[in-house]
Amino acid sequence: MSGLGLFLIGATHHTAPLEVREKLALDPAGEAALGAELAGLGDLREFAVLSTCNRVEFYGVAAEPGAAGRVQAAFCARQQFAPADFEKFRLSLDGREAVQHLFEVSAGLDSQMLGETEIFGQVKAAYAAAQARGTTSALLNRIFQKAFQAAKHVRSHTAITVGQVSVANVAVDLAQNIFGDLAQARILVLGAGEIGEKTARAFQSRGAGTLTVSSRTGERAMDLAARLGGSALPFEQRETRLAEFDIVVCSTAAPHTVLSRAAAVAAMRRRPTRPLFFIDLALPRDVDPAVAAIDNVFCYDLDDLAGIAEKNRVARAAEITRCRTLLTERADSLWRQVEPLLAADRGPAGAPALRPTRHPA
Amino acid sequence: MFADLTDRQWLWLAAACYLAGFLRGTAAILRGERPSGGMMYGIIGLAYVLQFLGLYLRGRTDGGCPLGNAFEILQFVAWSAITLYLVVGVTFRSSLLGFLTAGLAAVLTLASLAVPAWDATRHAHIFGHNPWIELHAAIALFSYGVFGLLALTSLLFLLRHYSLKSKHLDGWFTLLPSIVDIDHIGLRLLTVGVALLSASLAVGTVYWLRDTGTVDRGTLFVTVAVWAAYALALGLRLGGRLRAKRFAWTCLALFVAALLSIGPVNASRHPPLATQEAPR
Numbered sequence: 001m002s003g004l005g006l007f008l009i010g011a012t013h014h015t016a017p018l019e020v021r022e023k024l025a026l027d028p029a030g031e032a033a034l035g036a037e038l039a040g041l042g043d044l045r046e047f048a049v050l051s052t053c054n055r056v057e058f059y060g061v062a063a064e065p066g067a068a069g070r071v072q073a074a075f076c077a078r079q080q081f082a083p084a085d086f087e088k089f090r091l092s093l094d095g096r097e098a099v100q101h102l103f104e105v106s107a108g109l110d111s112q113m114l115g116e117t118e119i120f121g122q123v124k125a126a127y128a129a130a131q132a133r134g135t136t137s138a139l140l141n142r143i144f145q146k147a148f149q150a151a152k153h154v155r156s157h158t159a160i161t162v163g164q165v166s167v168a169n170v171a172v173d174l175a176q177n178i179f180g181d182l183a184q185a186r187i188l189v190l191g192a193g194e195i196g197e198k199t200a201r202a203f204q205s206r207g208a209g210t211l212t213v214s215s216r217t218g219e220r221a222m223d224l225a226a227r228l229g230g231s232a233l234p235f236e237q238r239e240t241r242l243a244e245f246d247i248v249v250c251s252t253a254a255p256h257t258v259l260s261r262a263a264a265v266a267a268m269r270r271r272p273t274r275p276l277f278f279i280d281l282a283l284p285r286d287v288d289p290a291v292a293a294i295d296n297v298f299c300y301d302l303d304d305l306a307g308i309a310e311k312n313r314v315a316r317a318a319e320i321t322r323c324r325t326l327l328t329e330r331a332d333s334l335w336r337q338v339e340p341l342l343a344a345d346r347g348p349a350g351a352p353a354l355r356p357t358r359h360p361a
Numbered sequence: 362m363f364a365d366l367t368d369r370q371w372l373w374l375a376a377a378c379y380l381a382g383f384l385r386g387t388a389a390i391l392r393g394e395r396p397s398g399g400m401m402y403g404i405i406g407l408a409y410v411l412q413f414l415g416l417y418l419r420g421r422t423d424g425g426c427p428l429g430n431a432f433e434i435l436q437f438v439a440w441s442a443i444t445l446y447l448v449v450g451v452t453f454r455s456s457l458l459g460f461l462t463a464g465l466a467a468v469l470t471l472a473s474l475a476v477p478a479w480d481a482t483r484h485a486h487i488f489g490h491n492p493w494i495e496l497h498a499a500i501a502l503f504s505y506g507v508f509g510l511l512a513l514t515s516l517l518f519l520l521r522h523y524s525l526k527s528k529h530l531d532g533w534f535t536l537l538p539s540i541v542d543i544d545h546i547g548l549r550l551l552t553v554g555v556a557l558l559s560a561s562l563a564v565g566t567v568y569w570l571r572d573t574g575t576v577d578r579g580t581l582f583v584t585v586a587v588w589a590a591y592a593l594a595l596g597l598r599l600g601g602r603l604r605a606k607r608f609a610w611t612c613l614a615l616f617v618a619a620l621l622s623i624g625p626v627n628a629s630r631h632p633p634l635a636t637q638e639a640p641r
Contacts, residue, residue, distance in 0.1 A: 163531070177525060180539035272601035275540060296605040298525050311531060 003343040004045060006139065007068040008098035009090060010057030013112050016089035023081055024089075026051040034078050035133050041074070043067050046140045048130035050105070052122045054112050057091070059102065061139050061342075068092070096335040099143055103327040106151035108160065115160040115316040120151055139338060150330040157326065160319045163312030167305045168202035170312070171279045174300060175203070175247050178277050182208040188245040189213045189230075190238060190259075191252035192220035195281050199249050200228050212245070214238050216252060239263035243270035249279045250286035257288045264291040272296075279305070368422075369474070371415030372436060376470035378408030379439075383467045386460030390533045401459035402450065408466070409443050416440060426499045432480035434502060434623055435473035439466040441506020445553075449510065449546065457536050461513045469509075497564040501584070504557035505619055508591065511550040512616035515609035518543045522606055544605075547612065548598060555595045558588045583622045590615055 011024055026034065031051055038047055038058075046061040058071050072090070076083045093101050101110070106123045108115045127144040130136045136144070155161050164170045172182075179185045187208055189196045192215035200211055211230030215221035218234065225232040233241065242248070242263050252258055259278070264287075267276060278299040280287045285301055292299040366374075382404035386396035416436060419427035427433040446462040473479060517537060524534040537543075562584065569581070594611050597603035603611060 162535070174525075174530070176539060177521070177530065177537075178540050180542040273544070273598075273604045275605075292526070295607075300528070304528055308528075308530060315531070 004061055004063055004139070004345045005065065005067075006095055006098050006143075006338075006342065007060050007062065008057060008093045008101060009060075009068050009072055010050075010055060011086070011089045012055040012057070012091055012110065014110070015091050020089050021054070021056075024056050024079055024086075025053065026056055026079075030078060031129070034075060035129070035135065037074050037078070038071060039133065039135055041067065041070055044071065046137050047071070047135050048126055048140055048144065050123060050126040052119065055105070055110075057105075059098065059140060059143075061137075063345075095339075096331060099147075099335055099338070100328065100331040102143060102147045103150045103331050104324070106147040107154040107323060107327060108151070109154075109320065109323055109327070113165055114313065114320070115162075115165070117155070117161055120148075123151075124148065139341065142338065143334065146330065146334045150327055153330070154323045154326050158319045158323050160316055160323050163308075163315060165309050165313045165316065166202075167281070167302070167309055168199045170305045170309045171199055171249070171281075171300070172202050172206050172208075174279070174298075174305075174308075175208075175277055176206070178275050178298060179246060182206055184209055185246045186210045186244060187212065187247045187249065188233065188238070188242075189224070189228075190235075190248060190250045190286060191215055191282065192217065192224040193251055193253070195251040196249060197224055197228070199251070199279065199281065200224075200230075203247075203249075204228065208247075216254065239266075242267035242276075245276075246274065247277045247279065248287075249281065251281040252286050254282070254286060255284060257284075257286055259287045259291070261288045261290040261294070264288075264294055264297055268294060268297060281305070368415045368418035369480075371411055371418065372470065373474060375408045375412035375415060376467060376474055378404055378411060379463050379467040379470060382408065382463035383460065386457075386463065390460070390536070395536050396457065396460045398459065401463065402447075405443060405459060405463055405466075406447065408463075409440070409447060412436065412440050412443070412470070425495050428498050428502060430480055430482065431624060432473045432476075435469045435479075437499075437502045438505045438509060438620075438623075439469035439473075441503040442466060442469075442509040443506075444503075445507055445510050445550075449550075457517065457538070458513060461516065462510065465509055465513060491568070493564055494568055497561050497568075500557050500561035500564070504554045504561060505623075507550055507554035507557060508612075508616045508619055511547060511554060511612050514543055514547045514550060515612040518547060518609040519606065519613075522609070544608075547608070551591065551595050551598065551612065555588075555591050558591065562588055579625060583625060587615075587619050587622055590618070 011021065013021065016024065026049070031049055035049060038044060043064040044060055044062050044067050048059045050057040050059070056075075058068075058075065060067060060071060062068070072086065073083060075081075076086050091101075102123075104110045106120055108117060108119050111119050123144070127136070127140075130140070164173050175182060175185065182203065185208055187200070187203055187210065189200045189211065192213055196213075200213075204211065211225070211228050212233050213221045213225040213228065213230055214233040214235050214237075215224070216235050218232070221232040221235070239259060240263075242259070243266070248259070250259065264276065264278075273296075275296045275298060278287045278291060278297070280299065280301040283302060287299055287301075289299065289301075291297050382401055385404065386401060389396040416427050416433075419433060423429065426437070428437060442462060443466050446459065450459055450462070518540065520534070521537040521540045521543060524530055524537065525540065565584075594603060594608070594615065598608055
């Protein structure tokens with residue numbers, strides 16, 4: 001053994017389909033138990049576990065080349081997954097490539113939804129958990145901290161996170177372009193199906209205020225309203241009380257429009273200075289397209305939103321090369337600093353600088 | 362070195378800074394980036410100080426507000442708009458407003474400096490050493506600065522409105538604030554502007570009633586017309602009868618009209634008590 005080695009093994013949405021990732025996913029209790037088990041592996045100096053719905057990854061520093069295999073064996077045993085099958089879906093990287101991968105994951109470049117920022121928090125949480133477990137030391141500390149810096153740099157110097165790429169989030173972005181802070185916005189959700197709920201939750205996650213649900217089936221409206229912490233409105237009052245709302249999310253399965261131009265005109269007479277925003281996610285459309293011509297009324301249908309989301313996705317994709325160049329420069333720079341440290345550590349007989357400080361879990 | 366600078370040289374420096382802020386913002390927008398709010402604020406702040414120095418030197422020679430000719434009036438309007446931006450800009454959080462304000466100030470100050478005839482002569486002691494009349498004129502012109510900023514926010518509103526209606530939301534449209542935020546700021550600016558102009562007219566009326574011959578009828582008509590138009594716009598806006606695009610277009614048109622009225626008002630102002638060469 002000439003020194004320590006950095007390795008990464010795992011499976012991601014690039015290597016494993018959803019049904020496999022479901023079996024490989026670690027719940028918090030399982031992750032804690034596996035962490036304790038791995039901490040007992042003598043030749044594993046440092047490690048961290050990143051487990052999300054799109055990936056499970058083990059970053060490790062070990063004195064023996066076989067350590068990665070022992071991590072894999074422990075993981076497969078806990079998940080009751082055949083090691084031979086795991087190898088079909090396995091992602092395995094060493095050294096500088098593992099560093100580059102972590103940088104790209106942290107920056108959202110490896111995400112299913114390119115450029116999403118949630119992964120950054122998930123990597124931070126994985127690192128925090130490893131620190132709390134006492135399984136990181138000089139090497140992984142430096143690599144993870146540099147990954148966070150690189151991700152922030154890429155986010156602030158490229159357009160990789162600009163614009164939303166899901167229809168629901170595009171709708172929320174548009175609402176913010178109209179109303180600014182959504183805390184005061186009153187939202188009417190017409191239709192109690194999955195699309196309506198998903199969009200309503202996207203609004204809630206961005207601080208939206210009052211939510212009201214209305215559906216042709218009153219019970220479903222009340223049920224969804226209860227789940228969202230909002231209130232229900234009788235469907236037949238949707239037009240007469242339209243002026244009470246700022247944003248109307250429509251996703252009913254009605255075979256014809258359920259909101260007329262006349263209703264929108266009447267509503268605007270009662271709220272002349274405040275805009276009215278229709279988000280029509282239904283097919284066929286729920287809102288008479290003629291409302292778009294009314295002053296201070298904005299109407300976006302499914303095609304509009306999908307078009308914006310696609311445009312944003314293409315814009316993000318166009319940034320990949322730029323992002324990768326920035327990350328490669330930083331990964332190279334870090335690897336030039338880290339590689340001599342790895343080589344200098346000769347294992348138990350060598351300098352103990354990279355030994356993890358183990359704390360009780 | 363700086364101690365030897367004349368008032369016009371200070372004002373040239375200020376105009377150059379406003380122009381630099383505007384060009385810097387333009388370059389950022391062309392690159393598809395948001396103009397740096399802090400940098401914009403700093404450049405405008407520096408220009409503001411330089412302009413203040415120039416206007417101060419002007420005012421000191423006459424012992425009052427430098428409002429003696431079209432050059433000084435345009436400078437004062439620009440300075441007023443910037444004063445308000447430096448206060449409002451912080452809460453508005455729009456680097457785009459700073460960019461546009463720098464543009465407006467650059468246009469007004471450079472135009473005033475570029476036409477020597479506007480500063481060839483100036484009315485000295487135009488207020489007859491009456492501080493109240495001087496206050497009346499200064500507040501009136503300050504309100505023009507407020508209306509200038511209102512015109513810029515109206516422009517932002519129209520751009521945002523167009524982007525949302527036409528569904529063009531990428532590129533530099535992403536830099537625009539929300540339409541409701543712009544509308545709220547516009548209403549506040551209009552309220553402040555009308556209040557200031559009303560106060561100015563109230564002060565002026567007291568002295569006009571004492572001696573109606575001191576004010577030219579043309580000046581009186583134009584001034585009252587500008588005030589009435591803005592007051593009417595405010596009333597209609599508060600009553601919900603002037604809204605969204607029409608409100609924005611009205612504010613833009615009124616400011617253009619108000620700017621154009623400065624020339625006739627200045628020309629037909631009460632006969633100069635004395636005329637002197639403008640300081641250089």
